[in-house]
Amino acid sequence: xxxxxxxxxxxxxxxxxxxxxxxxxxxxxxxxxxxxxxxxxxxxxxxxxxxxxxxxxxxxxxxxxxxxxxxxxxxxxxxxxxxxxxxxxxxxxxxxxxxxxxxxxxxxxxxxxxxxxxxxxxxxxxxxxxxxxxxxxxxxxxxxxxxxxxxxxxxxxxxxxxxxxxxxxxxxxxxxxxxxxxxxxxxxxxxxxxxxxxxxxxxxxxxxxxxxxxxxxxxxxxxxxxxxxxxxxxxxxxxxxxxxxxxxxxxxxxxxxxxxxxxxxxxxxxxxxxxxxxxxxxxxxxxxxxxxxxxxxxxxxxxxxxxxxxxxxxxxxxxxxxxxxxxxxxxxxxxxxxxxxxxxxxxxxxxxxxxxxxxxxxxxxxxxxxxxxxxxxxxxxxxxxxxxxxxxxxxxxxxxxxxxxxxxxxxxxxxxxxxxxxxxxxxxxxxxxxxxxxxxxxxxxxxxxxxxxxxxxxxxxxxxxxxxxxxxxxxxxxxxxxxxxxxxxxxxxxxxxx
Amino acid sequence: xxxxxxxxxxxxxxxxxxxxxxxxxxxxxxxxxxxxxxxxxxxxxxxxxxxxxxxxxxxxxxxxxxxxxxx
Numbered sequence: 001x002x003x004x005x006x007x008x009x010x011x012x013x014x015x016x017x018x019x020x021x022x023x024x025x026x027x028x029x030x031x032x033x034x035x036x037x038x039x040x041x042x043x044x045x046x047x048x049x050x051x052x053x054x055x056x057x058x059x060x061x062x063x064x065x066x067x068x069x070x071x072x073x074x075x076x077x078x079x080x081x082x083x084x085x086x087x088x089x090x091x092x093x094x095x096x097x098x099x100x101x102x103x104x105x106x107x108x109x110x111x112x113x114x115x116x117x118x119x120x121x122x123x124x125x126x127x128x129x130x131x132x133x134x135x136x137x138x139x140x141x142x143x144x145x146x147x148x149x150x151x152x153x154x155x156x157x158x159x160x161x162x163x164x165x166x167x168x169x170x171x172x173x174x175x176x177x178x179x180x181x182x183x184x185x186x187x188x189x190x191x192x193x194x195x196x197x198x199x200x201x202x203x204x205x206x207x208x209x210x211x212x213x214x215x216x217x218x219x220x221x222x223x224x225x226x227x228x229x230x231x232x233x234x235x236x237x238x239x240x241x242x243x244x245x246x247x248x249x250x251x252x253x254x255x256x257x258x259x260x261x262x263x264x265x266x267x268x269x270x271x272x273x274x275x276x277x278x279x280x281x282x283x284x285x286x287x288x289x290x291x292x293x294x295x296x297x298x299x300x301x302x303x304x305x306x307x308x309x310x311x312x313x314x315x316x317x318x319x320x321x322x323x324x325x326x327x328x329x330x331x332x333x334x335x336x337x338x339x340x341x342x343x344x345x346x347x348x349x350x351x352x353x354x355x356x357x358x359x360x361x362x363x364x365x366x367x368x369x370x371x372x373x374x375x376x377x378x379x380x381x382x383x384x385x386x387x388x389x390x391x392x393x394x395x396x397x398x399x400x401x402x403x404x405x406x407x408x409x410x411x412x413x414x415x416x417x418x419x420x421x422x423x424x425x426x427x428x429x430x431x432x433x434x435x436x437x438x439x440x441x442x443x444x445x446x447x448x449x450x451x452x453x454x455x456x457x458x459x460x461x462x463x464x465x466x467x468x469x470x471x472x473x474x475x476x477x478x479x480x481x482x483x484x485x486x487x488x489x490x491x492x493x494x495x496x497x498x
Numbered sequence: 499x500x501x502x503x504x505x506x507x508x509x510x511x512x513x514x515x516x517x518x519x520x521x522x523x524x525x526x527x528x529x530x531x532x533x534x535x536x537x538x539x540x541x542x543x544x545x546x547x548x549x550x551x552x553x554x555x556x557x558x559x560x561x562x563x564x565x566x567x568x569x
Contacts, residue, residue: 195563195567196563197563244564244567302546304542305542305543305545305546306546308539308542308543308546309543309546311539312539312543323520326522327520327521327522330522339528339531342517342522342524342528342532343532343535343536345516345517345520345522346508346512346513346516346517346532346533346536347536351540351543353556354543354547354550355543355547356556356559357547357550357554357555357556357558358543358546358547358550358554359556359558359559360554360555360556360557360558360559360560360561360562361549361550361551361554361558363559363562363563363566364558364562364565364566367562367565367566371566401535418559418563471566471567472563472564472566472567473567474567
């Protein structure tokens with residue numbers, strides 16, 4: 001058997017069920033890997049080895065008796081540090097909550113527990129999940145395991161880095177404007193942003209209650225399907241959690257994709273698009289066509305206004321949630337997050353309400369004009385090649401704002417629309433090309449790195465990502481297509497050399 | 499600032515005043531940066547919001563999401 005930490009989630013779960021690996025062995029493997037990559041990547045905020053080990057021992061004794069709690073029995077994983085668990089600190093990546101002990105457990109964690117998963121740690125994240133790059137001025141920036149000078153993307157920065165570095169079989173993230181899909185794309189893993197309401201947010205730190213979604217980052221679409229099967233469904237603790245039936249996500253992966261209509265938007269997604277990403281998307285479309293999909297161009301409604309409206313909703317709701325702390329503890333926020341919250345405080349109420357009113361009109365128009373003609377949209381996850389940590393730092397000046405806006409340009413409209421989207425790797429930055437040479441900002445990397453780390457050389461070989469976007473609650477279709485794509489390609493199986 | 503002349507109404511003075519009302523004081527440079535960003539956003543979203551019917555309301559999103567599932 002391969003080194004245990006390199007297995008996919010699905011393979012690890014089967015290994016435990018077939019008694020080819022124990023939960024303790026899996027835990028030992030990922031903790032050893034986590035400890036090995038932590039000094040370089042800063043992916044973890046905390047590793048809770050003692051509690052996880054006792055749970056793994058219990059899981060193995062249950063397995064020995066033929067008892068399995070669920071499909072994730074004995075599989076260890078770490079999660080973004082914003083999912084509350086009774087008696088445990090969830091820092092939310094912040095100074096303000098870094099010592100606050102939770103008094104309830106998130107529904108998402110309860111459901112993973114019930115499926116047999118074992119949590120062994122918490123992962124780095126943007127402060128209060130309000131940042132798309134992976135910077136964190138309280139716990140240190142997360143670093144891309146493919147090249148430590150580059151961002152992981154955020155806000156689920158540690159989730160992307162840990163899964164990519166094979167230090168966790170999967171991880172919960174959250175996605176309000178792209179916070180699962182950006183790190184998935186930057187780090188070369190698979191991330192699922194679900195339909196608004198598909199997964200309960202109870203016990204998860206809120207950022208923007210109209211836009212927040214809970215979802216997984218993992219190595220494959222199959223892994224995401226297994227996790228969604230455990231997570232999805234109604235929840236009396238979250239009034240926005242949908243009671244729509246939960247399909248057999250895993251069972252539906254094997255359905256044929258021939259005949260699916262895949263739309264390629266004529267508008268919006270070619271603006272500001274990096275040439276290497278465009279080329280990777282073209283190649284992915286050839287693969288999808290080879291699978292029997294009908295790949296067709298399609299006109300879509302204007303998403304620029306949706307992007308701005310989404311920005312307004314997040315800004316206003318985040319400012320409202322943080323209003324008390326902003327008035328009483330402004331010094332405890334990083335400059336980057338405080339500046340974004342200040343913008344929300346200044347937004348006129350009518351602008352926020354109009355953004356909410358526009359949402360219904362827009363989703364109706366989008367479904368009517370787009371999803372009556374195609375089953376899935378195929379678009380880039382990001383318009384730009386991976387920026388460095390230095391050039392997206394708060395000290396980087398005016399170029400930073402434009403880069404930050406570009407990072408979420410292709411993801412946030414789908415939060416506004418509430419649509420499900422699967423981000424998955426579809427290429428590698430061409431060898432020998434400095435991403436900064438083909439990036440709009442044109443800023444050179446500064447080479448900041450953790451003390452003691454050796455230079456990593458030219459930053460070629462950074463992953464490129466794409467999105468498959470479906471109609472509301474059609475996670476089964478985008479997972480099915482993503483799985484078929486990953487059966488035909490090997491981008492998802494490539495790992496950083498770290 | 500995208501529109502410091504004030505045709506959008508989002509001026510640094512407006513921003514500073516609105517924040518003070520909420521018990522939060524910002525430096526003049528911060529107010530100017532916020533006003534610039536907001537003015538640009540208001541200019542971008544205005545045409546879209548002009549299409550909104552008088553009757554449109556936020557709950558329409560949830561109905562449309564469910565309707566989209568059923569299509």
